[in-house]
Amino acid sequence: MRKDTSKKIRTAALVAVLVAVTTFVSCKKDKDKVVIITPDVPEEVFPVEVQDSITRYMDIYEGTTPPHLNGQFVSAPHMLIHASYDNSEDSTLYNDRYVAFVYSEDNGLDFYGKQWDDSIVNPQGGHGAYYEEHISNMKITGTGENFSCYYNTEGYPDGMYAKQSTIFSGSWDEKVGIRDFKVAVILVETSGNPNLEPKGAFRVLGDSDGVAEINNWMGKSSESRSCDSSNAFNMFRKKR
Numbered sequence: 001m002r003k004d005t006s007k008k009i010r011t012a013a014l015v016a017v018l019v020a021v022t023t024f025v026s027c028k029k030d031k032d033k034v035v036i037i038t039p040d041v042p043e044e045v046f047p048v049e050v051q052d053s054i055t056r057y058m059d060i061y062e063g064t065t066p067p068h069l070n071g072q073f074v075s076a077p078h079m080l081i082h083a084s085y086d087n088s089e090d091s092t093l094y095n096d097r098y099v100a101f102v103y104s105e106d107n108g109l110d111f112y113g114k115q116w117d118d119s120i121v122n123p124q125g126g127h128g129a130y131y132e133e134h135i136s137n138m139k140i141t142g143t144g145e146n147f148s149c150y151y152n153t154e155g156y157p158d159g160m161y162a163k164q165s166t167i168f169s170g171s172w173d174e175k176v177g178i179r180d181f182k183v184a185v186i187l188v189e190t191s192g193n194p195n196l197e198p199k200g201a202f203r204v205l206g207d208s209d210g211v212a213e214i215n216n217w218m219g220k221s222s223e224s225r226s227c228d229s230s231n232a233f234n235m236f237r238k239k240r
Contacts, residue, residue, distance in 0.1 A: 041062065044152065044165070045150045045167065046060065046150075046165070047188060047200065050084075053084060054202060054204060056082075057081050057184075058081075058182035059146070059148075060148050060167065061141060061143065061146040061147055062142070062148070063141055063143035065142070066140045066141055066146075067142065067144070067145050067172045068103040069101035069103050069140070069147065069149075069172055070102060071100065071172075071214060072098070072099075072214065072215055072217055073099050073100070073215055074097070074098050074099075074213060075096065075097040075098075075207040075212040076096040076097075077093050077096075078094045078207065079093055079207070079208035080092040080204075082203070083202075083203050084201050084203070085197045093208070094115075094205065096115070096116070097212075098215070099112070099113050099168070100217070101149075107136070108138070109137065109138045109139075109140050110134070110135065110136055110137070111138045111149070111151075112132075112133065112134050113134075114131070115130065116128065116129070117231060117234065138150075139151070145173065146171050147171075147172065148168065148169040149167070149168050150166060150168070151166055152164070152166075152188065153165075153166065157193065157195070158193060158195050160190075160192070162189055162191060162233055164236070165184075165188050166183065166184070166185050166186075167183065167186075169181075169182050169183075170182060170212065173211075176211055177211050177212050178207075178212040179211050180206075181206055181207045181210075183204070183205050184203070184204050184205075185205075185235065186200070186202040187199060187202065187233075187236050196233060196238065197237075197238060
C-alpha cells in the first residue's frame with residue numbers, strides 16, 4: 001500500500017537541520033562529502049515531486065520508534081525494480097548488494113555497504129572493484145520492525161557538483177534478515193551536468209526474492225576497493 005507522506009515531509013523540511021558531516025572510507029576526496037539528515041525524511045532526501053512515483057514501488061516508513069538495527073545482510077539476487085528514465089531496464093539483475101547496520105546507544109546507527117562495480121578502474125589498471133560506503137550516525141525512522149534510513153551523497157562527477165539521496169526500507173526479522181528490502185537512489189541535483197540523467201531521476205532496487213538474508217560478509221576479505229564518490233553517480237550517467 002502506498003504511503004501518503006507528503007504532509008509529514010513538508011513539515012519536516014521546514015525544521016530540518018544538517019546535524020553531521022562524515023566521509024566515506026578514509027581515501028575519499030575532501031571535496032566530496034556525505035551529509036547526514038535529521039529524523040523524519042526531509043525533502044532534500046525525498047523530494048516532493050518524486051514521492052508518489054517512488055512509493056508505487058516501495059514503502060517509506062515514518063515514526064520515532066524504529067528497530068535498533070544490528071546485522072549484516074546481502075540482497076541477492078539484487079534486482080532493478082524500476083528506473084524512472086528507462087523502463088527497458090526494469091527487472092535487470094545487478095551484482096549482490098551487501099549492507100550492514102550497527103546500532104549502539106552511544107553512537108547511534110552506523111551503516112556499511114559494498115557492491116561490485118565493473119565500471120571502476122581498479123589499482124591494477126583493470127576494470128572491476130568494490131564500491132564501499134561507511135556512514136556514521138545514519139538517521140532512521142519507522143515503527144516496530146519497519147524502518148527507513150537514509151543519507152545524501154555530494155560529489156563532483158565530471159567536475160560538476162551533483163547530489164543524490166539513498167533510502168533503505170524494509171522490515172527487520174532478526175532470525176531471517178530484512179523482509180521486503182528495497183533501496184531508492186534519487187538524483188537530487190545535477191548542476192545541469194549533460195552527462196547525467198535529469199534532476200529527479202531515480203531507481204528503486206531490491207532483493208528479487210523479497211528478503212535480504214543474514215550474511216556475515218564483513219569478516220571476509222574483498223578483492224580491490226574503490227572509494228571515489230564520483231563512482232556513486234555511475235548509475236545516472238547517460239548511455240553513449
